Amino acid sequence: xxxxxxxxxxAQVARYLVKGHAESTSRNAKTKSTDExxxxxxTDSSTRLAVRGLQGNTFYTFRVFALxxxxxxxxxxxxxxxxxxxxxxxxxxxxxxxVEQTQLRLRWEPPEDDGGAHLEKYLLEVVDWNxxxxxxxxxxxxxxxxxxVDSLQGNQRYFMRLTAHSRVGVSRC
Numbered sequence: 001x002x003x004x005x006x007x008x009x010x011a012q013v014a015r016y017l018v019k020g021h022a023e024s025t026s027r028n029a030k031t032k033s034t035d036e037x038x039x040x041x042x043t044d045s046s047t048r049l050a051v052r053g054l055q056g057n058t059f060y061t062f063r064v065f066a067l068x069x070x071x072x073x074x075x076x077x078x079x080x081x082x083x084x085x086x087x088x089x090x091x092x093x094x095x096x097x098x099v100e101q102t103q104l105r106l107r108w109e110p111p112e113d114d115g116g117a118h119l120e121k122y123l124l125e126v127v128d129w130n131x132x133x134x135x136x137x138x139x140x141x142x143x144x145x146x147x148x149v150d151s152l153q154g155n156q157r158y159f160m161r162l163t164a165h166s167r168v169g170v171s172r173c
Contacts, residue, residue: 001053004081019039125163
């Protein structure tokens with residue numbers, strides 16, 4: 001998100017309405033663009049507003065409107081801003097697609113939101129259910145959406161966690 005601030009007009013203001021849109025959803029070519037109208041408002045005459053729910057590494061244009069006793073003012077001159085890149089969203093739909101005695105084939109989908117930065121890799125953490133201190137990690141390239149985990153013991157339970165990594169950070173699970 002970001003915090004927007006502006007100068008108050010000479011009129012008595014009840015609250016402000018801020019309208020905007022993503023000019024291009026991201027400088028990263030993998031992210032789709034959108035014309036979705038964004039709308040936020042202050043609860044009082046405060047000239048500062050925290051805007052949340054924005055995508056990382058994205059250009060936004062906002063205009064501020066004042067609600068006065070005369071109605072809604074004309075919008076301010078557009079302000080253009082860019083958010084910083086953020087950690088990617090989590091990979092989706094991790095599933096086991098093939099089981100053998102000592103290995104599994106896993107499949108997943110890329111994160112819905114790359115955070116505005118190129119994905120560098122996926123990291124799979126495998127934990128032995130009966131010995132949580134015993135961990136194994138396996139790395140996959142960012143263009144892979146399936147992989148094999150081997151060196152497992154048969155008839156054993158495992159906990160697996162897959163995270164997406166970019167230069168900005170690590171996804172949540």
